[in-house]
Every structure is written in C-alpha cells, then in structure tokens.
Amino acid sequence: MSPIEQFFIGKRLAGTTDSLERVKISLCFRFALIYLMLSCVVIPMSVLFDRQDILIFTIALSSIPIFALLSLKFNMNYSFSVLLIAIFSLLSAVGNSTFSSLSLSIIVFLWPVIVAVFISFISGNKATLIYILIYALCVTGISLLRIFDVIPMNSVDENRLNYSTGFIIFLFGGFLYYFLKIYDESRNAALIAQLESIESKDNILHIVAHDLRNTIGSSISCVELIEDKLQQGDTEKALEFLQLISKGAKDSMTIVNDILESASLVNQSQSVTFVTTSIVPVISGTIEHYRPIARQKHISINLSPQDTDTVLSVNVDMIKRIIGNLLSNAIKFSRTGGTIEITTKKSVKTFTVTIKDNGIGIPEKLKGKIFNKYTVAGRVGTSGELSTGLGMYIVKSLLDIHKASISVNSEEHVGTTFTIEFPLAG
Template sequence: MKFYFFNTPARPHSLLFRAHYLPQNLRKLRLVANLALSVACGILLLPLLFPFLNQTAHVTFFRGLNISLVLASAVALGLEGFLDQEPKYPFWLAQALCLAFGFAFISCCLGITFIAQSNPRNTLTMYLLGLVTVAFLWDFEYYETLVLVTFTALAFTLVLYFSGLNAEQVVLNQCVSFLILLCFLVLSRVMYSYRATHFIQLQEIEEKNRQIQKISQAKSEILGVVAHDLRSPFNNIEMITSLLQKKNLTPEMEQQYLNLILTSCQNSRTTINELLFIAREEQQETIPLEKLDLVALLQDVQAEWETQLQGSRNLLLSHPATPLYANLNKERFHRVLNNLVSNAVKFTPAQGKIRIQVREEKKKLLLEVSDNGIGIPDKIRPLLFDRFSKARRRGLQGEKSTGLGLSICRQLVEQHGGSIDVESQERQGTTFHITLPAAV
C-alpha cells in the first residue's frame, strides 16, 4: 500500500478516485446522520419514560447538545437530499457538507462527555469515538483533514476554557487531545491511502481486463481473416491447379491460370504481411523517431508513385519552399503515405487527380492526401479506421482490400503524436487529413 499523507495519487487516478469517493462520502453522511438523529431523539425522549433523569446534573446542557445534534443531522440530511437531486453538484460543496457534519458530530461527542459529565478523568471517551468514526468513514484530502483537525483543536480549547478546570488539568487534557488528534490525522490518512490504493489497483485490473479482451478480440478477428481471406486464395489455387492437370489446355489458357495463381499468392502474402506488421507493432509502445524534412519524404513518395503510375493518374505535390521538420520514423511514415496514395489510386479513375499538400500552422504540420475519385459512402465512413474494417471495398480495377490499411495508418500516425481523419463526398472525392507536431 502506498501512503498519501501530504499528497494525492497522480493524475488521472486522483480525479477518478475523487469522483468515486465523493458520492460514497454523501452516502456515509446519510447513514451517520440518520443514526445520530435516531439516537439523539431517543435520548431526548428518555426523560418522558424515566422522569428522574430530569434531576441529572447539567441536564439542560445535555438536552441542548442532543437538540443541536438533531438539528445538525436534519440539516445535513436535507442538504444531502438536495445534492442527490442535482446531476452535477460542486465537489467543494459536497466535501464542505461532510466536513461540517463531521465537525458537528465530533463537537457534540466532546460536549456530551466533557461538560455534561463534569468528569475530567473521562473527558475523552466520546471525543475519541467521534474522531475515530469520522476517520474511518469519510475520505478527505490532506488539507481538508488539516482544516478539520484545526477546528476540532479550537473547539476542544474552548471547551476547556469554560470547564473551570485548574491549569494542571487543562495542560494534561491538551496534551492528550494533541496525541488523539495526531492519531486521528494519521488514521484518516491511512484509511485514505488504503482506499486510494485499492481503487487504483481495481482500475489497473479493469484496464488489464480491457487489454485482455482487446487482445482476445484481435485474436478472434485475425482467426476470422485467416479463415476467410486466406482460405479463398488457397481454394482458388487448388481449383486452378486441378484445371492445369488437364491435358487439353491451350498455352493461352495455361498462362491465364498461372497468372491467377500468382495473383492469389500475392494477395495471400499481402494479408500475411499486414497481420505480421500489426502483431509486431502492438508489442512496441514507442517507436524510434528522428528529426526529418517532411517535404523531402513527400518528394520521394511522389517520385516512386509517378514511376508506378506511368501517367495513368496525375499525382501533384504542393509544399512551401522551405523545409518542414517533424520527428518521424522514416520507414513507418513512408508506409502511411504509401497506404493513403495507394487507396487514392484504387478509387480514382484513369487520368484522375491525386494531390498531396503540406503546410505549417501554429507549430503543427498539416498534411492532406486528396483525390477526385468515387468518394466514400456516408454509411461506411465511421468504420474506415476500424481494424478488419467492414468498410473495405474492391478498387475500380477489382483490387482487393484486407481492411487493415487505414487501421495501420491511424496506429502509426498516433505513434508519431499526430492524428488522422477523413472527409469525403460520393462521386466527388476523398481527403485524408493528418496533423503532426512540428519538430523544435
């Protein structure tokens, strides 16, 4: 267990723990206030059953303390009920209510023993009970606990002042009170630390469970891809091989079947490579980055794709005259650009335009890859970046998709500290927007 005597758990655990214990504090307040109200009302009614209790020393003050406890409990219950009806109440207001009632409860316990009994040797029984009750039940931040200790010490001093005790008894009681308040402070912080540590451990367990579920889901998805996307090419190969075994095929038909086998093998290899890449990337929390000129990288990508396209599409690059530096992993970000340009090529008709633009704005590099192709239907746009996305479509030339490319793009962009999104209109084109932090 980690102790939080003069601090709080690190963010975001501290905020989550506060959101957790705040309603718990109010529920505990309701419980204690109801019990205190019932007990105090019972004590006030006892003289009706036993009239001789009216002759007890300090009965008026004793009755006044119980009436005060009844009023404090009733007010606390009323305010707690009001806060319970509010969907969003201020944190400080709820904590202030718990602190105020805790102080009132301790003060009444102190008054009941110390003054009502006029017994200096038994002054701290109810006082100690009140402090222990507050320490065990409520979670307060360390500064709130110090405020409660300070006000309680002042109340104890005030009680001693009106008690008529001699100087020796006052000093002894103050010393014992100091020790009790110190124990209360330690006990309160220990209980806070125990609950905070327990809460953080539960959060970590839940996060681990979410990760396990995510891994299990990914495994199921991978098995689904293996079962579906790899089975089909191998079935095709098996069928075509059976056809090739026939003796009456022309050379043209044999060549056609061999080309189909080659295509099936290439599609299978692409799928396997994508799966291996995802498995490898998931094991790396961070990737090595270096300061690179993004413009130079884009120029390399443009040159490579112009060679492949052979003029079938117009690939344009717009960039400032000066270099734009970002912290990049050249290999991985090159993969992002290749995936986006490849998608644009698949869904842009011959002689269509594909444009890559980059600029700097407010210490951010804004990169766009756009085309004037067939666009993306509205119903599948939210699914684009999902792994094994159901939004996958064949290209205009029948190119197959694994449904992994854009998921990999998002994963790699986020590893670079950036973000990616898309806007598109059917029959008008698509634009992918990437935002990256500029290198210092």
C-alpha cells in the same frame, strides 16, 4: 456525452482506438470531477462553521482535481491524473484529520478506500499497493500525533460536529453511490469493449482466412490451366494465368504483412529510431513507388508540395508505411480514371499532409470505426482488392508513435480526404 465531458476529453476519446483506454480516460475524468464537486461542497460548509483554516486548505487543495482535468484535456498520460487524484485523497484525509476531530476523521478516511478500488482498475495492483501503504502510514502518523497531543483530540466544537455529522455521512454516502454507479458502468463498458474486440477479431480473421483460401484455390486452378495451355502451346494464355497468380500472391502477402505488423506495434514505440530529415522527399519517393499500381486503374496521383525544405524528426520507414497505406487505400477505393491529390503545408506549429481522392467515400456509420484494430469498416476495393481491416489501425498507431494526429473527412460516392498533422519541434 455531456457538454463538460465533451470539452475536457471529447477530442481525446475520438483519437483513441483502444476501447478499454477510452473507458479508463472517462473514469479518470469522472473521478476528478467528483473531487472538484466535493471541494465545492466543503467550501461553503467551512464558511458556515467559521473555519478559515479548513477553507484555505480546501481552496488550495481544489487546484489538484482542476489540474487532473486539465491534464486530460491536454492529452497528458491519464496515469498523471490518477496520481493527482491519489495525492488529493491523501491530503484531504490528512488535512481534515489535522483540522477537525477524530470522529470526523474516521468518516473522511473512508474515502481513500474507494480511491484504492479506482486505482486498481486504472493502474493495476502495484499502484494500489503503494497507495494503500502510503495511506496506512498517514493514518498511523496522524494517530501518533494525536496520542502525543501534537494535534489536539478535539480541535473543533463537538456540538457543531454533532449537528453536521449526519449531513456529512449523507453527503459521502451520495458520492459513494455515484462512484459505485460510474465504476460499475465503466467496468461493464470495459467488458463489453473487450468482448466486441474479440468478436470483431474473430470475424475479421474468418474473413482473412476465407480470402486467403480463395486466393490459394484460385492459384491452384491457374497452375492446372497453365499446364493445359503449355501442353497446347498457348503461351500467351499461360502468361495471363501467371499474372493472375502473381497478383493473388501479392494480395496474400499484403494480408500477412498487415497482420504481422499490427501484432508488432504493441511494443514498437519503445525501440523506434528517429532521424532528422527533409520530409517532402520521403513522401514524394513513396508516391513514385505507388504510381505503377495507380496506372493499372488509370488513376493519376498529383503532388502539390509547399515548404519543401521542412525538416522533421521521424522514423523514415514508418513514414513510408503511413503514406503508402493511405495511398494504397485511395487507389483501392477510387474508380478507374480517378484522381488522387496530395498536398503538404507548413504552419507555425504543424506540418500538414492531406491525401484526397474522388472515390467511393466512407459510409457515415463506418467513419468512427476505420481506425479500430480488425475493424468491420474494412471493405473490398472497386476492382475487388482485398482488405484486412488493419491498414488504418497501422497508420494511426504509427502516427501515435510520432505524436502526430490524423482526421478524416468523407462523403459517400464523392470521395475521402485524410489529413495528417505532425508537430514541429520547438
């Protein structure tokens, strides 16, 4: 990733788990950059040909790709960038046709055809159809204005144009080659991402099926042993086997719940109810629910809340699920006798929650994958606890619904710290 790409979309790409979305964001950035570069080329040409009208128009128009880049920088919907790029292409084509000759207009009007391909990839066929219809109306309108001499047929010296037409075609040819190159790269990256997602999902589902089969098989064996122990009158041993069955059933239920919840997150953001509530009591209540689980591994959970009167607009059930998943992970990957530290802090713009453990940590090669759906970063806990590879994906998805962010700082064999930042209203 180039420094300029890192500046505009690096943070956004790092916070996006969907591989296809990452490809689309990257393509939007590159296309906006192409248009900005085109403006930078047209400006000196306008000065060279002494065309102040085109110069002023191009300088004004160059603000559009700048806004497109800034919208990507500040995490606005990339569809807004697509809209700005479409507006730029239409205005530049119409503007050049208005200020220049018909022969130059034909060259300029070829560019929106490329834009149509770009829009089709990013936003789908409906958006492309709308763009093509508007483009066709613009072409028709300009043609009628020329027929009725509203716009002169030759408003620029054709001799000058003859000298520059070859260069213009060469210039647009270069940009066309660059576009096709990045479009092909983006399309291939999208295909690879989808194939990797399918392969990863198949691998994780295979692991899940294997774990469920082992749990069910173990439960069946325990039932048979319980029958034998009861016949022998050894109720103490029978109770031990019952506890094993209970643990296996709970592990299986966790796996099933994770799979069902990850599937339901696709459209959940459209039907979420938010309430304004004190956030610290919600967090502390969730912690109390997980203390018995932590005690089984002799793990202590310490809460150090600040600004306990902080009020946020949240979905309480989702917040419980977020904190619960992070606590469950901290317990799962902490050694017996470990400690989990939870702190809350309010700043001017954010409310921060940190969950820190001194467990086994996350290997460097897995850090970038822990928030992916069906991630290969899912591992067995220190006491053999099962993992679906969905827990962190669920956390990230629920935080996205709240427009909150999460980051991780971890060192293998030392521990892990997750930091959540909720935006404050106003």
